Amino acid sequence: MYDREMCRVEDRDKKKRRFAIGAMGLTTLGEIRVEKLKSSMANARSPKMKVWLIRATTTVLFWTCFVQLTALGGSWGPRVLKGWPSCFTPDSHSAAVLDIKLLPAVPARVLPPKRVYKNNGYLVVSCNGGLNQMRSAICDMVAIARYLNVTLIVPELDKTSFWADPSEFEDIFDVDHFITSLRDEVRILKQLPPRLKKRVELGIVHTMPPVSWSDISYYHNQILPLIQKYKVVHLNRTDARLANNGQPLELQKLRCRVNFSALRFTTQIEELGRRVVKLLRQNGPFLVLHLRYEMDMLAFSGCTQGCNDEEVEELTRMRYAYPWWKEKIINSDLKRKDGLCPLTPEETALTLKALDIDRDIRIYIAAGEIYGGKRRMDSLADAYPKLVRKETLLGPADLQYFQNHSSQMAALDYLVSLESDIFVPTYDGNMAKVVEGHRRFLGFKKTILLDRRVLVELIDKYTSGFLSWDEFSSAVKDTHAQRMGAPTKRLVIADRPKEEDYFYANPEECLQPSDDEPVSIL
Numbered sequence: 001m002y003d004r005e006m007c008r009v010e011d012r013d014k015k016k017r018r019f020a021i022g023a024m025g026l027t028t029l030g031e032i033r034v035e036k037l038k039s040s041m042a043n044a045r046s047p048k049m050k051v052w053l054i055r056a057t058t059t060v061l062f063w064t065c066f067v068q069l070t071a072l073g074g075s076w077g078p079r080v081l082k083g084w085p086s087c088f089t090p091d092s093h094s095a096a097v098l099d100i101k102l103l104p105a106v107p108a109r110v111l112p113p114k115r116v117y118k119n120n121g122y123l124v125v126s127c128n129g130g131l132n133q134m135r136s137a138i139c140d141m142v143a144i145a146r147y148l149n150v151t152l153i154v155p156e157l158d159k160t161s162f163w164a165d166p167s168e169f170e171d172i173f174d175v176d177h178f179i180t181s182l183r184d185e186v187r188i189l190k191q192l193p194p195r196l197k198k199r200v201e202l203g204i205v206h207t208m209p210p211v212s213w214s215d216i217s218y219y220h221n222q223i224l225p226l227i228q229k230y231k232v233v234h235l236n237r238t239d240a241r242l243a244n245n246g247q248p249l250e251l252q253k254l255r256c257r258v259n260f261s262a263l264r265f266t267t268q269i270e271e272l273g274r275r276v277v278k279l280l281r282q283n284g285p286f287l288v289l290h291l292r293y294e295m296d297m298l299a300f301s302g303c304t305q306g307c308n309d310e311e312v313e314e315l316t317r318m319r320y321a322y323p324w325w326k327e328k329i330i331n332s333d334l335k336r337k338d339g340l341c342p343l344t345p346e347e348t349a350l351t352l353k354a355l356d357i358d359r360d361i362r363i364y365i366a367a368g369e370i371y372g373g374k375r376r377m378d379s380l381a382d383a384y385p386k387l388v389r390k391e392t393l394l395g396p397a398d399l400q401y402f403q404n405h406s407s408q409m410a411a412l413d414y415l416v417s418l419e420s421d422i423f424v425p426t427y428d429g430n431m432a433k434v435v436e437g438h439r440r441f442l443g444f445k446k447t448i449l450l451d452r453r454v455l456v457e458l459i460d461k462y463t464s465g466f467l468s469w470d471e472f473s474s475a476v477k478d479t480h481a482q483r484m485g486a487p488t489k490r491l492v493i494a495d496r497p498k499e500e501d502y503f504y505a506n507p508e509e510c511l512q513p514s515d516d517e518p519v520s521i522l
Contacts, residue, residue: 112184117149121227122192124200124234126156131172131410132430134158136504137238139258143251144242146186147216148224154178154190155238162296162322163406172411174264181262185254196232206230209237213497216247244503245492255503256510259434260441265411272398273415276364279393280416283386286362288420289352290413290435292342292427293376294368302330303341306376339453342427345376347459349383351450352424354476362386364420366413366431368406390416423447423485433505439485440511447485454479487511 125141127134138155145152154169169175179188191197199205206226211218227233235241242255265273280286298304299318307315319325335341343351363384370377381387390412391399402408410431417423417435423445425432439445455476462472490508493500 111180114183115185115187117187119187120148120150120224121230122153122189122196122232123148123150123227124153124156124192124205124232125238126158126234126236127238128158128236129161129239130158130163130430131407132414132434133239134407135259135263136430136434137241138263139255139504140242141235141238142182142186142188142258142262143254144216144219144223145188146254147248147251148219148227150224150227151187151189153192154188157407165405165407167405167407170266171405172265172269172407174266177264178262182258185257192232200232200234205232205234207234207236210235210241212240213243214241215243216251240497244497244500245490249509252503252507252509256441256507259504259507260438260510265415268401269408269411270415272394273412273419275398276390276393276412276416277419280362280364280388280420283362285421286364287357287422287424288364288366288413288417289348290417290423290425290427290432291345291348291365291367291370292425292429292432293345293370293372295371297342297427297429298371300325301335301341302327302332303335304332305336305341306344306346307372311372336456337453339451339456341452341456342429343450343452343455345370345380347455348426349380350459350462350472351455351476353383354473355448355480356473356477357384357422359384360386362388364416365389366417368409418442418445421446424450426450427452428505433502436485437502437504437507440487440506444485444487444511448480449483449485451479451483 123141123145125137127137129137134155134157141155142152154175157165157167157169157172159166169178175190179190182188192200206229208226210223223233223235264270295315295318298307299315299322302315302319304312304315319330320328332341361384363386365387377387390409402412414431414435417431418438423435423439424447425435428449436447436449439447458467458472458475458479461467462469467475487508488506490503490506491501
């Protein structure tokens with residue numbers, strides 16, 4: 001009995017020892033594996049840990065220094081933070097001794113906040129005509145895009161008209177300024193999203209010309225549903241597509257904002273404009289004469305006063321060569337008597353003399369090549385010997401990038417026209433009208449708006465001997481006494497928008513009559 005109990009005890013002891021040995025083996029193996037794991041993790045983490053420790057230490061040191069500086073109070077700390085020398089107080093004597101001049105801080109450009117709206121689609125536009133016809137059209141298209149809540153693609157400029165100028169939008173205007181300055185009104189992109197762009201390139205796009213002189217309600221009721229249906233609509237004509245009058249005040253002001261602020265010329269054009277104005281101002285005030293007596297104008301209008309038979313035939317051939325110039329058979333004499341022809345250089349010389357324009361004033365000719373050349377310009381040059389052009393003020397190197405780019409040349413003339421002391425257009429074309437309105441916006445700068453119908457009648461009477469010079473000059477002055485660009489109401493003619501005053505010539509909704517000096521933009 002006793003022996004059996006002893007055997008059981010020994011068996012239990014043997015089992016315990018085997019269990020303990022097994023447990024010790026497992027523990028030792030586990031510890032070895034844990035140690036290896038810790039070692040591998042430490043090796044893997046050590047670079048990251050070092051970077052973290054360096055950052056943490058630097059942060060602690062920085063905040064410690066900052067707290068210490070702040071704790072020193074108002075004697076030394078504020079001067080460190082504000083840029084003052086630590087050993088001197090900012091009194092006038094110390095500043096005089098040290099002649100300390102702090103550089104003025106350059107303010108960061110503050111962009112307007114983006115306007116958030118549900119995008120109804122994309123509006124693609126192709127402008128037609130010359131620079132200033134396209135300029136006013138761009139203003140209209142921005143306003144239309146804003147009120148339809150669509151995204152406008154940067155407008156495409158005309159490259160197929162008489163001038164055949166290959167310039168893109170960004171060659172003439174500061175495209176980034178155009179986009180960002182209007183972002184609180186409308187979203188503008190340089191190009192369509194890829195998927196839609198591919199569709200347009202394949203010709204899968206709804207293209208149409210909008211109805212001329214339309215109210216904004218036309219675009220809401222007719223154009224917006226098309227944009228929502230097709231996602232993209234392409235307007236292939238943009239001239240005079242928005243009415244002059246009867247539009248919401250906010251829309252009219254947006255048209256002005258685009259014209260006077262968002263449509264800024266490129267740096268290259270503006271710098272050259274400043275150079276020309278500086279050269280002109282060296283001898284005092286100057287006058288800009290927009291002498292619209294170029295070949296395209298005469299062919300389009302059919303005005304041939306003073307031209308010889310060969311020139312009349314050449315102009316007629318040109319008019320028939322362009323199918324979009326609809327009027328083909330034109331009576332030049334009748335059109336001139338109705339005041340619908342540009343003044344000739346000879347008529348212009350008589351008019352300026354009758355208005356007592358100083359013979360010694362420098363006159364800048366803002367125009368292309370005058371038709372008939374020197375023969376037609378002689379009388380004007382005799383009356384005003386200080387005639388200049390951009391080609392005579394600047395060297396060939398300055399204008400080399402502008403050659404064969406008529407819109408860029410026109411942009412240069414536009415800038416100089418805005419800055420002139422007197423602006424005189426001889427025809428009320430697009431440039432004359434848009435510059436007139438811009439000069440009103442800049443403080444009603446002197447713009448002599450010639451009444452051509454009255455003038456040609458007076459000129460014919462003077463040249464025929466029915467009026468003396470004094471009588472002629474007095475009549476010309478009386479006719480133009482109230483035509484100097486002063487504040488006036490825009491003429492509204494219901495159902496005859498072509499005959500009423502153009503919005504961009506007198507954007508009265510955006511003008512504030514003032515006695516202040518005219519403003520310079522350069």
